[in-house]
Amino acid sequence: MGESMKDYEEMLEQSYSLMGDGVHDTDTLLAWRRAEELKESQENITVTVNGIVKGGVVADFEGIRAFIPISKLSLDRIEDCNPFLEKEIEVRVFEADMDADKLILSAKEILKERQELSRKKKLSDIKEGQIFHGTVATIKEYGAFVDLGDGLSGLVHISQISHNRIKHPGVVLAEGQEVDVKVIGIKDGKISLSIKALLENQEEPAAGEEEVVIPESEEIGTSLGDLLKGLKL
Numbered sequence: 001m002g003e004s005m006k007d008y009e010e011m012l013e014q015s016y017s018l019m020g021d022g023v024h025d026t027d028t029l030l031a032w033r034r035a036e037e038l039k040e041s042q043e044n045i046t047v048t049v050n051g052i053v054k055g056g057v058v059a060d061f062e063g064i065r066a067f068i069p070i071s072k073l074s075l076d077r078i079e080d081c082n083p084f085l086e087k088e089i090e091v092r093v094f095e096a097d098m099d100a101d102k103l104i105l106s107a108k109e110i111l112k113e114r115q116e117l118s119r120k121k122k123l124s125d126i127k128e129g130q131i132f133h134g135t136v137a138t139i140k141e142y143g144a145f146v147d148l149g150d151g152l153s154g155l156v157h158i159s160q161i162s163h164n165r166i167k168h169p170g171v172v173l174a175e176g177q178e179v180d181v182k183v184i185g186i187k188d189g190k191i192s193l194s195i196k197a198l199l200e201n202q203e204e205p206a207a208g209e210e211e212v213v214i215p216e217s218e219e220i221g222t223s224l225g226d227l228l229k230g231l232k233l
Contacts, residue, residue: 031062035096035103042092044110049084057081059089064103072106075115119151126152126191128183131198136177144169146181146193154191156181161195 038045047059047066056069068091070081091105134146134154143157156179158169166172173179185192 028063029098031064032096032098032103034062035064035093036098039093039096042109044090044092046088046090047105048088049086052081052085057084059091059105061103061105066103066105068105068107072104072108075108075111115151120189122150122152123186123189123191126183126186128185130183132181132183132193134179134181134193136173136175136179139169139173139175141168144173146179148181148191152191154181154183154193156193156195160184160193160197163196163199 045061047061049057049059049068051058053067056067056071057073059066059068068089070078072094073081073084073089089107090110091107092109093103094106095102095104097103132146132148134148136144137147137153138145141158143155144161145153145155147153156169158166161169162172179195180198181193181195182197183191184194184197
């Protein structure tokens with residue numbers, strides 16, 4: 001029933017003769033075949049970084065030298081690859097080209113998926129009415145994005161910044177400013193926030209008005225004079 005695995009391996013060896021500085025042996029050919037399968041399946045694999053090179057790091061994949069670009073090591077911008085040396089990292093095959101002797105691995109997609117899963121989990125725990133202490137991350141004409149920590153952020157629409165009408169959020173807020181915000185909505189994975197909602201009970205009395213504290217009933221006399229004495233103006 002067709003060729004055996006041994007026949008297939010022999011054909012592979014015959015099909016790929018000279019590559020680089022020598023002949024690929026059966027183990028190497030099978031490693032390349034495995035790499036190509038992993039590129040299709042996008043299965044996670046673990047490799048150990050065993051070298052630092054220009055623009056990234058290298059690791060061994062079943063006898064093949066694999067390259068992991070610095071841009072695919074982390075979600076954050078990194079300048080120094082040395083902390084990754086001799087460390088195990090989980091990656092996927094990004095590119096596998098035996099003819100070009102090029103095997104490129106990436107951790108970025110795995111990290112991105114995990115970050116998104118973590119964000120969704122944290123998002124599911126947030127309820128309307130919750131109050132957060134956050135930091136203004138970016139300011140747009142239509143509002144300000146506030147970093148709530150733990151990878152979460154939300155938008156304070158310009159209408160939710162102040163009780164007064166403002167032409168631009170930058171009139172009241174600045175990037176890096178710490179603010180208290182209230183969650184007023186969660187839809188399609190987006191968090192709507194309000195600063196104004198926390199200011200509603202903190203408004204100063206209008207001009208000409210003074211706060212009056214009514215005393216206990218036993219302190220109030222029957223005459224107008226007694227009543228006025230009991231009021232704290």
